[in-house]
Amino acid sequence: MSGQYIEDLIKIIAKFPSLGTRSARRIVLYLLKKKETQIPQLIKALQDVYDNIKVCEICGNYDTQTPCSICSSTTRENNLLCVVQDISDLWALERGGLYKGKYHILGGVLSAIEGVTPEDLNMEKLIQRIDTEEITEIILALPATVDGQITMHYISSMLKDKGIKVSTLSQGIPVGGELDYMDDGTIKLALDLRKQI
Amino acid sequence: MSGQYIEDLIKIIAKFPSLGTRSARRIVLYLLKKKETQIPQLIKALQDVYDNIKVCEICGNYDTQTPCSICSSTTRENNLLCVVQDISDLWALERGGLYKGKYHILGGVLSAIEGVTPEDLNMEKLIQRIDTEEITEIILALPATVDGQITMHYISSMLKDKGIKVSTLSQGIPVGGELDYMDDGTIKLALDLRKQI
Numbered sequence: 001m002s003g004q005y006i007e008d009l010i011k012i013i014a015k016f017p018s019l020g021t022r023s024a025r026r027i028v029l030y031l032l033k034k035k036e037t038q039i040p041q042l043i044k045a046l047q048d049v050y051d052n053i054k055v056c057e058i059c060g061n062y063d064t065q066t067p068c069s070i071c072s073s074t075t076r077e078n079n080l081l082c083v084v085q086d087i088s089d090l091w092a093l094e095r096g097g098l099y100k101g102k103y104h105i106l107g108g109v110l111s112a113i114e115g116v117t118p119e120d121l122n123m124e125k126l127i128q129r130i131d132t133e134e135i136t137e138i139i140l141a142l143p144a145t146v147d148g149q150i151t152m153h154y155i156s157s158m159l160k161d162k163g164i165k166v167s168t169l170s171q172g173i174p175v176g177g178e179l180d181y182m183d184d185g186t187i188k189l190a191l192d193l194r195k196q197i
Numbered sequence: 198m199s200g201q202y203i204e205d206l207i208k209i210i211a212k213f214p215s216l217g218t219r220s221a222r223r224i225v226l227y228l229l230k231k232k233e234t235q236i237p238q239l240i241k242a243l244q245d246v247y248d249n250i251k252v253c254e255i256c257g258n259y260d261t262q263t264p265c266s267i268c269s270s271t272t273r274e275n276n277l278l279c280v281v282q283d284i285s286d287l288w289a290l291e292r293g294g295l296y297k298g299k300y301h302i303l304g305g306v307l308s309a310i311e312g313v314t315p316e317d318l319n320m321e322k323l324i325q326r327i328d329t330e331e332i333t334e335i336i337l338a339l340p341a342t343v344d345g346q347i348t349m350h351y352i353s354s355m356l357k358d359k360g361i362k363v364s365t366l367s368q369g370i371p372v373g374g375e376l377d378y379m380d381d382g383t384i385k386l387a388l389d390l391r392k393q394i
Contacts (some may be wrong), residue, residue, distance in 0.1 A: 003249065003260055003261040003266075005242070005246045005249050005260075005261065006246060006250060006259060008242050008243075008245065009242040009243065009246050010240055012238060012242050013239075016224045016227060017223045017227050018220050018222060018223065019219075019220075019224075023214075025285060025288065026214045026215065026285070027213045027214060028246075029283070029285055030213060030214050030265050031243075031246075032250065032259055032284075034246065034248070034267060035246075035250070039243050039244075039246065039247040040244060040247065042209055042210075042211060043240050043243050043244060043247070045202070045205050045206040045209050046206065046228075046236050046240050046243075047236075047240060048202045048205070048206075048234040049202045049203060049206050049225075049228075049232075049236065050232060050237065050240070050352065052200065053200065053202060053203060053229065053232070062200070062203060062229055063200055064200040064202065067201075078277060082200075086226070087226060088223070088226055089221060091222065115228070128368045130294075134317060169249050
């Protein structure tokens with residue numbers, strides 16, 4: 001093949017999530033086709049991210065400053081805290097622009113199979129924030145999986161004596177969802193949680 | 198969201214072939230998770246490719262040298278030339294390691310719809326090579342599409358008076374292919390080209 005350099009780059013890109021060797025090869029060829037513009041542009045963007053992005057010391061978000069722009073915002077509600085699994089979930093909520101409180105990123109969920117314990121998650125900082133910040137409600141926006149449910153249960157039992165309102169996202173048929181395409185679990189849940197109109 | 202730098206990087210990665218914004222976001226989060234090791238490693242690999250990879254002046258292959266290691270090889274057959282659409286096809290043939298001749302990369306195929314004419318392809322250089330090198334057979338390993346067929350026809354008619362053997366790859370059912378999964382065109386072709394055993 002054409003030199004070790006191309007092979008090395010393919011190997012690195014093939015490890016990206018949802019990619020493999022075949023798609024990595026296509027990406028490297030795409031980069032090489034307009035080498036003079038594409039590669040320096042990508043290197044610059046990577047370098048900018050490397051030099052400027054920090055992890056927020058309060059919530060765990062990525063930003064150019066710490067505390068991040070959400071944590072240091074004066075216009076967001078200080079008493080509402082949304083606990084999410086990962087930064088991608090924070091991004092998803094921010095894209096909607098409907099949530100005006102603050103966030104706390106756990107960095108995962110408890111998992112017996114993968115051996116994730118409370119110590120592996122950003123849990124201690126959460127308790128600390130609840131004790132020091134003026135939080136009145138916690139929204140547990142964790143995934144609707146068994147591990148997510150267990151983590152929500154763990155957190156809510158941990159907060160039982162703190163006098164804080166704890167809520168979770170509603171579950172059921174998504175907007176635009178067709179019954180035909182829903183799994184049995186979702187249909188059962190949507191029936192159990194049905195609402196009178 | 199968390200600063201313009203992350204957004205910029207997501208935008209660049211989202212343009213990669215077969216990726217979109219959602220997968221680009223996942224890749225950027227993956228890179229940020231182990232930022233200190235992953236990003237410098239990727240930047241270095243990109244810089245190495247940028248600094249070292251050249252386009253071979255003879256066949257159009259990518260290599261650290263020009264003429265490339267295939268063109269300048271003394272052990273490969275000089276009289277056999279395989280014409281391929283793109284470098285990915287050269288890579289595919291090289292992975293098998295079964296072909297021992299040289300290559301010529303066209304950079305595409307003729308296309309009336311996309312307006313690709315012979316001038317847009319690496320065609321002139323091909324004629325020049327046939328006239329100057331000691332080539333006795335040309336294998337047209339172009340895609341089995343209408344455009345690929347037209348390009349093969351164009352090249353073979355161009356070479357009619359040169360006294361060179363022109364061949365194409367055989368067509369039919371791939372190894373391990375099940376009839377049930379084949380399209381009608383392939384089945385018709387495989388029937389038409391059936392071989393007596």
